[in-house]
Amino acid sequence: MDSAGAAQRDATGATLTVTGLTVRYPGAEAPVLHDLSFSLARGARLAVVGGSGTGKSTLALALLGLLPDGAEVSGTVELEGTVLSDLSRSQLARRRGAELSLVYQNPQAALDPRRRLGRQLVSLLRVHRRESGRQLREECARLLGTVGFQDPGTALGKYPHELSGGMLQRAMIAVAVASRPRVLLADEPTTALDVTNQEAVLRVLEHETAVSGSALMLITHNLALVRNFCDEVIVLDRGRIVDSGATRAVLDAPSSPVTERLIEAIPVLPGSPSDSEGEGAR
Numbered sequence: 001m002d003s004a005g006a007a008q009r010d011a012t013g014a015t016l017t018v019t020g021l022t023v024r025y026p027g028a029e030a031p032v033l034h035d036l037s038f039s040l041a042r043g044a045r046l047a048v049v050g051g052s053g054t055g056k057s058t059l060a061l062a063l064l065g066l067l068p069d070g071a072e073v074s075g076t077v078e079l080e081g082t083v084l085s086d087l088s089r090s091q092l093a094r095r096r097g098a099e100l101s102l103v104y105q106n107p108q109a110a111l112d113p114r115r116r117l118g119r120q121l122v123s124l125l126r127v128h129r130r131e132s133g134r135q136l137r138e139e140c141a142r143l144l145g146t147v148g149f150q151d152p153g154t155a156l157g158k159y160p161h162e163l164s165g166g167m168l169q170r171a172m173i174a175v176a177v178a179s180r181p182r183v184l185l186a187d188e189p190t191t192a193l194d195v196t197n198q199e200a201v202l203r204v205l206e207h208e209t210a211v212s213g214s215a216l217m218l219i220t221h222n223l224a225l226v227r228n229f230c231d232e233v234i235v236l237d238r239g240r241i242v243d244s245g246a247t248r249a250v251l252d253a254p255s256s257p258v259t260e261r262l263i264e265a266i267p268v269l270p271g272s273p274s275d276s277e278g279e280g281a282r
């Protein structure tokens with residue numbers, strides 16, 4: 001943990017505090033996000049759940065300061081006591097990646113198909129580190145090893161299309177948490193993957209955020225995934241929070257019909273983690 005971050009800690013235990021966040025896209029009549037307020041505790045795992053078009057990705061972009069030009073934003077986003085809208089573009093860019101990091105839905109789309117994986121991962125690390133290219137490449141190999149790559153050196157020499165989506169996503173997570181961000185934002189990180197790769201990526205997310213001490217904000221439309229993975233959940237509908245709280249409490253006693261519908265959509269398979277027997281361990 002860096003001393004600047006430690007000095008800025010507030011007394012609430014929250015690493016991220018969002019207050020009254022409202023966003024309107026240019027030309028749109030109504031805001032896409034309405035007066036959102038929530039906080040994320042240090043090291044906690046929060047799910048943001050909602051159907052298509054409810055504003056989940058807009059929320060991620062707003063937190064990262066990456067909304068398109070002309071978007072109207074009000075309310076505040078506070079990271080470790082610093083209001084992000086008070087920062088200059090370059091200060092915000094430094095925090096992005098170092099303190100607030102993002103894992104995209106589709107790692108293939110986030111990478112340049114013409115450049116080998118190693119060069120791209122080194123470029124990502126270089127934004128926040130001063131080591132030589134050789135040291136950064138060694139660090140990339142070490143990071144890939146921590147997320148289950150048997151032969152990191154070979155993987156670094158490959159082009160993105162030569163690796164599976166699951167491998168690429170694990171690599172991206174390893175690099176995203178390398179700077180020990182306060183918050184890792186994962187926007188549908190498993191949606192583009194098959195079931196086996198989804199599980200591997202979730203295990204990596206769980207392990208890596210635990211090791212780095214990062215809080216996780218998991219954006220998903222899939223409440224089944226949230227059940228066993230997140231401590232808290234907020235449910236979005238048409239840009240508003242319609243339900244929120246500890247995951248168990250929200251799932252056991254939803255206060256919105258929207259949450260009820262999402263719960264009804266969870267497939268219950270005998271012996272699956274969503275089966276009550278399977279849940280006993282947590």
Ligand SMILES: Nc1ncnc2c1ncn2[C@@H]1O[C@H](COP(=O)(O)OP(=O)(O)OP(=O)(O)O)[C@@H](O)[C@H]1O
Nearest residue numbers: 025032050051052053054055056057058059068221
């Ligand atoms: N750049 C933009 N300009 C104008 N409207 C936008 C823009 N991006 C998104 N929207 C609109 O904002 C609303 C919320 O979109 P957003 O992508 O945040 O939802 P989402 O919950 O992430 O959806 P999905 O799960 O389908 O990705 C949608 O109606 C969308 O059409």
